[in-house]
Amino acid sequence: MEIKYTILGLLLYIALAIYLLTFVTRLLRFSKLAKALYFLGFTVILIAFGYRWYQVRHIPMQNLFEVFLTLSVLIYPLSIFCRRILQVGGETTDALIAAILLVPAGFIFSAEPQKLKLTSIRPRAATRLRGHVGTSWV
Numbered sequence: 001m002e003i004k005y006t007i008l009g010l011l012l013y014i015a016l017a018i019y020l021l022t023f024v025t026r027l028l029r030f031s032k033l034a035k036a037l038y039f040l041g042f043t044v045i046l047i048a049f050g051y052r053w054y055q056v057r058h059i060p061m062q063n064l065f066e067v068f069l070t071l072s073v074l075i076y077p078l079s080i081f082c083r084r085i086l087q088v089g090g091e092t093t094d095a096l097i098a099a100i101l102l103v104p105a106g107f108i109f110s111a112e113p114q115k116l117k118l119t120s121i122r123p124r125a126a127t128r129l130r131g132h133v134g135t136s137w138v
Contacts, residue, residue: 001107001108002107002108002109002110002111003106003107004106004111006111007051008048008051008052008055008111009106009111011044011045011047011048011051012045012048012069012102012105012106013106014044015041015044015045015048015072015098015102016099016102016103016106018037018040018041018044019038019041019095019096019098019099019102020095020096020099021037022034022037022038022041022095023092023095023096023099025037026091026092026095027092034091034092034095035091038076038079038091038094038095039076041076041095041098042073042075042076042077045069045072045073045076045098045102046073048069049069049070049073052066052069055113056113062113062114063109063110063113063114064104064109065104065105065109065110065111068101068102068104068105068109069105071101072098072101072102072105075094075097075098075101076094076098078094079091079094
């Protein structure tokens with residue numbers, strides 16, 4: 001378990017608390033407050049996503065921390081799409097799912113960015129064993 005003592009970690013924990021509060025207010029039937037909190041949680045996690053993107057200088061999808069961060073960003077737009085276009089409810093469950101997605105990002109996976117080596121594909125693919133791959137580039 002790894003607690004993140006950074007600005008990104010703070011944003012994750014704030015969004016997690018807001019999504020849990022959204023879930024509780026939805027259960028207590030405070031619909032307008034729940035909608036406002038749900039949007040606020042999305043705004044906070046979107047800021048965290050943008051901050052991470054700026055921090056690592058690429059789209060945050062390189063390790064599991066970034067994947068869970070991205071999934072938690074996508075929950076709100078998908079929830080709105082399902083409610084307005086598909087006429088399917090379930091914002092209560094969606095807020096809970098968003099909070100559950102933030103738990104691994106906030107507590108389990110490391111936020112350390114991976115350093116990937118930039119290598120060329122051509123020399124490896126042009127070997128005798130993979131001649132068919134090399135001919136597709138000619």
